[in-house]
Amino acid sequence: MLKNRIIPCLDVKNGRVVKGINFVDLKDAGDPVEQAKIYSDGGADEICFLDITASNENRDIIYDVVEKTSKKCFVPLTVGGGVRSIEDINKLLNCGADKVSINTAAVENSKIVIDSSKKFGSQCIVVAIDAKKNGDKWEVFTYGGRNNSGIDALDYAKKMEEYGAGELLITSMDRDGTQVGYDIELMSKISSKVNIPVIASGGVGNLDHLVDGIKLGKASAVLAASIFHYGKHSVKEAKEYLDSKGIPVRI
Amino acid sequence: MNITIVDYSSGNISSVINSFKEVAKDKVNIEVTSELNKIKLSDKVVLPGQGSFKSCVGALKKIKGLEDTLNEFAINNKKPLLGICVGLQMFADIGYEETETKGLGWISGNVSKINNQNGNYKLPHIGWNQINILKDSKIFKDIENNSHMYFVHSYEFIPKDKNVVSATTDYSSNIVCSVEKENIFGTQFHPEKSDKIGLKIIDNFMNL
Numbered sequence: 001m002l003k004n005r006i007i008p009c010l011d012v013k014n015g016r017v018v019k020g021i022n023f024v025d026l027k028d029a030g031d032p033v034e035q036a037k038i039y040s041d042g043g044a045d046e047i048c049f050l051d052i053t054a055s056n057e058n059r060d061i062i063y064d065v066v067e068k069t070s071k072k073c074f075v076p077l078t079v080g081g082g083v084r085s086i087e088d089i090n091k092l093l094n095c096g097a098d099k100v101s102i103n104t105a106a107v108e109n110s111k112i113v114i115d116s117s118k119k120f121g122s123q124c125i126v127v128a129i130d131a132k133k134n135g136d137k138w139e140v141f142t143y144g145g146r147n148n149s150g151i152d153a154l155d156y157a158k159k160m161e162e163y164g165a166g167e168l169l170i171t172s173m174d175r176d177g178t179q180v181g182y183d184i185e186l187m188s189k190i191s192s193k194v195n196i197p198v199i200a201s202g203g204v205g206n207l208d209h210l211v212d213g214i215k216l217g218k219a220s221a222v223l224a225a226s227i228f229h230y231g232k233h234s235v236k237e238a239k240e241y242l243d244s245k246g247i248p249v250r251i
Numbered sequence: 252m253n254i255t256i257v258d259y260s261s262g263n264i265s266s267v268i269n270s271f272k273e274v275a276k277d278k279v280n281i282e283v284t285s286e287l288n289k290i291k292l293s294d295k296v297v298l299p300g301q302g303s304f305k306s307c308v309g310a311l312k313k314i315k316g317l318e319d320t321l322n323e324f325a326i327n328n329k330k331p332l333l334g335i336c337v338g339l340q341m342f343a344d345i346g347y348e349e350t351e352t353k354g355l356g357w358i359s360g361n362v363s364k365i366n367n368q369n370g371n372y373k374l375p376h377i378g379w380n381q382i383n384i385l386k387d388s389k390i391f392k393d394i395e396n397n398s399h400m401y402f403v404h405s406y407e408f409i410p411k412d413k414n415v416v417s418a419t420t421d422y423s424s425n426i427v428c429s430v431e432k433e434n435i436f437g438t439q440f441h442p443e444k445s446d447k448i449g450l451k452i453i454d455n456f457m458n459l
Binding site: 004075076093098119120 | 262263265266269270272273301302303306367370373374375376377378379380381399401402403404405421422443444445446447449450
């Protein structure tokens, strides 16, 4: 039976791990390579790096981080943040990333999803969608949540599936950093609309939120950062808890 | 010992290279190449593959003499070869991804889309699933039945002769996830991404 995945996410800035609260107030919390290794040894089903480096001169540090991590961690590694072109994707894959997540570039130029999934295969193309509720719908945001594209998130999710995305990483902008739980309605609506796996992200504060993301949000995988990162819970604890709630996990 | 990972532009093979180097340490020499002479002289060959059946077969045939060299290595000389993911799928006579494409024809059968039962099963089949070991394959030495392996695929290999199937996994139906035919081995899952247990399979292949 296919297991639901637990994916710790590490926000990386200038080669160091940070985690933002609503994308601001960043704290430094260590070396990404070592952190990733701790997670993979602890049973993480995948590792996710989100590169939030702003300055251009430090953009290349992530390649070095990915290369070092991929020589130590033998579980899938997804890397996103600032991916703008086919060449960026190619470089990340060559450094040892297994999947690349595309966010703003996919909104501004959807052809990148078509072209990259053809060139590298859908299995390594994740489209990351930052969505924020507006009335009774959700809109897609770009540039780390700064720009509202006005695009309907559900329609966009379906379009990305048709364009060749292998997975969707859905982050609720309303919930990210709040620790009050995933936006379950958003996750379940998107998951029901598409036939590719959905990874839920944004808002995890406790282990029950992970359970809800899978049971109610119908997500195939749950991504979380701070609950693992500051030692509140280990990945192992999370898996045992999900298992106790009847959710199939790899233990 | 020399092991060659065939580099034929079949998509991202960094993880395959990293995992084999990790297991090999200094005992085994790992070459990553499409040079025919180096392949001929190796003791074992790894045939990775990502992307579509059509694109992988196309990339393989684009390198002049590669198909013949692999045939000679695996079929005539019966030296050990491990196909991973689409690398395994290419053993088939024919694949139906994108369009009908001829495979290597080493193990009779076809590669078809997994039946998602009207959307009840998401595709690709991504994540950790358990393998049901059906025969005592050499690459499964010290691997427990029902071990978890990492999968990512939408197509499955359906061999005619079920005796070649060494393991299946349950996703909508019993999907063939490992084959063994004499010196030819294949895994649909990714041992290079399946944590310590995956590295053990790589180690088993090295120790054949």
